[in-house]
Amino acid sequence: MTQVYNRKTFDEVMVPNYAPGAMIPVRGEGSRVWDQNGREYIDFAGGIAVNALGHCHPALVEVLTDQANTLWHLSNVWTNEPAIQLAQQLCQLTFADKVYFANSGAEANEAALKLARKYAHDHFGAKKHKIISFINAFHGRTLFTVSAGGQAKYREGFEPTVPGIQHLPFNDSDALRAAMDDDVCAVIMEPLQGEGGILPAHPDFARTARELCDKHNALLIFDEIQTGVGRTGELYAYIGLGVEPDILTTAKALGGGFPIGAMLCRDAVAKSFGVGSHGSTYGGNPLACRVASKVLEIISDEKLLFGVQERHRLLVNGLEDLNRRIGLFRQVRGQGLLLGCELQPEYAGRARELLNLAQEQGLMVLIAGPDVLRLAPSLIIPEQDITQGLQRLGTAMEHFKAGAAEG
Ligand SMILES: *Cc1c(COP(=O)(O)O)cnc(C)c1O
Numbered sequence: 277m278t279q280v281y282n283r284k285t286f287d288e289v290m291v292p293n294y295a296p297g298a299m300i301p302v303r304g305e306g307s308r309v310w311d312q313n314g315r316e317y318i319d320f321a322g323g324i325a326v327n328a329l330g331h332c333h334p335a336l337v338e339v340l341t342d343q344a345n346t347l348w349h350l351s352n353v354w355t356n357e358p359a360i361q362l363a364q365q366l367c368q369l370t371f372a373d374k375v376y377f378a379n380s381g382a383e384a385n386e387a388a389l390k391l392a393r394k395y396a397h398d399h400f401g402a403k404k405h406k407i408i409s410f411i412n413a414f415h416g417r418t419l420f421t422v423s424a425g426g427q428a429k430y431r432e433g434f435e436p437t438v439p440g441i442q443h444l445p446f447n448d449s450d451a452l453r454a455a456m457d458d459d460v461c462a463v464i465m466e467p468l469q470g471e472g473g474i475l476p477a478h479p480d481f482a483r484t485a486r487e488l489c490d491k492h493n494a495l496l497i498f499d500e501i502q503t504g505v506g507r508t509g510e511l512y513a514y515i516g517l518g519v520e521p522d523i524l525t526t527a528k529a530l531g532g533g534f535p536i537g538a539m540l541c542r543d544a545v546a547k548s549f550g551v552g553s554h555g556s557t558y559g560g561n562p563l564a565c566r567v568a569s570k571v572l573e574i575i576s577d578e579k580l581l582f583g584v585q586e587r588h589r590l591l592v593n594g595l596e597d598l599n600r601r602i603g604l605f606r607q608v609r610g611q612g613l614l615l616g617c618e619l620q621p622e623y624a625g626r627a628r629e630l631l632n633l634a635q636e637q638g639l640m641v642l643i644a645g646p647d648v649l650r651l652a653p654s655l656i657i658p659e660q661d662i663t664q665g666l667q668r669l670g671t672a673m674e675h676f677k678a679g680a681a682e683g
Pocket residue numbers: 380381382383385414415416417466470471499500501502503527528
């Protein structure tokens with residue numbers, strides 16, 4: 277490349293809604309990434325729980341290349357084989373009978389929320405339109421999904437938001453019991469709040485939500501956009517919770533880095549999305565579906581999912597060892613390879629600093645809110661990358677501590 281692009285060029289031409297780091301990655305392989313200067317990083321961020329099979333997995337490169345030489349796009353005026361195949365896999369592997377394809381998580385949730393309203397409208401009338409969601413939940417950035425989301429900062433300035441949505445404290449069964457009535461058409465929740473700080477739903481709470489939805493003819497929507505496709509050590513987190521939703525949304529890891537989202541539901545609910553009721557130009561695109569089909573084939577393997585649990589133990593033990601030695605975290609929590617390290621109260625609000633220090637040491641990590649360091653590495657990250665990544669994190673934690681001591 278003759279022209280050199282840097283962070284300054286980014287500021288010149290991009291809308292300022294993101295604040296990326298100065299380092300620009302140019303290449304990835306497995307759980308390693310290299311920047312413009314050839315410096316190497318270990319990837320504990322996984323593209324925010326997207327690159328579930330690491331970077332440039334050979335099997336994904338192969339199907340993507342093959343599909344690129346075969347058929348790219350048709351629109352939904354015609355169907356295509358990769359879309360049908362992927363939908364069939366999703367139905368075989370989950371509770372669902374039917375699948376709707378979108379291009380992102382927010383779009384999958386948009387479809388889920390619209391479908392819940394439509395289903396209630398079709399069966400019970402327009403009055404049944406209330407949606408219950410939870411404080412700190414994250415469901416995407418479209419207007420409907422920020423309205424459903426439980427973080428006011430994502431709604432502020434965009435009002436009026438979508439009406440008819442009530443936000444309750446997460447994991448509070450009594451509050452949910454008190455709020456439920458026959459006007460509720462849906463309850464939407466993450467089985468483990470990701471952006472909200474890596475907070476798992478209590479199984480009792482999820483069961484209560486299921487029972488109350490049944491009692492009031494409301495649909496239970498699980499947003500598994502971050503928890504799905506092996507992330508928690510189950511193919512979908514609802515399997516581990518032992519609670520089946522009526523609608524499930526999945527995206528992020530589903531494409532392993534190729535944009536795709538999907539909404540899964542049962543037949544009776546699917547019927548409310550009749551011909552012409554909803555749609556998307558790119559939804560079900562053959563390239564995306566072909567890649568996702570391979571991702572799902574690889575990740576639904578029992579051995580791979582067992583490997584997620586093994587890596588979980590390795591990573592959690594390593595984090596706890598570091599913390600015993602250095603003492604920054606109040607808690608290390610999460611499931612599978614979606615982990616959160618919450619800073620001690622004295623370091624509150626400084627997770628971003630730790631992220632920057634980790635990057636200086638050649639380690640890519642994430643945050644979930646101002647107080648939580650978040651890790652979402654590849655589900656097949658090699659043991660040696662985990663060990664080496666933890667060493668780098670240890671150094672970053674020591675620097676953080678030293679900096680904190682200096683004031
Ligand atoms: C990332 C995420 C979304 C939004 O997905 P996009 O692809 O960014 O639209 C929605 N819900 C949850 C739980 C997520 O983690």
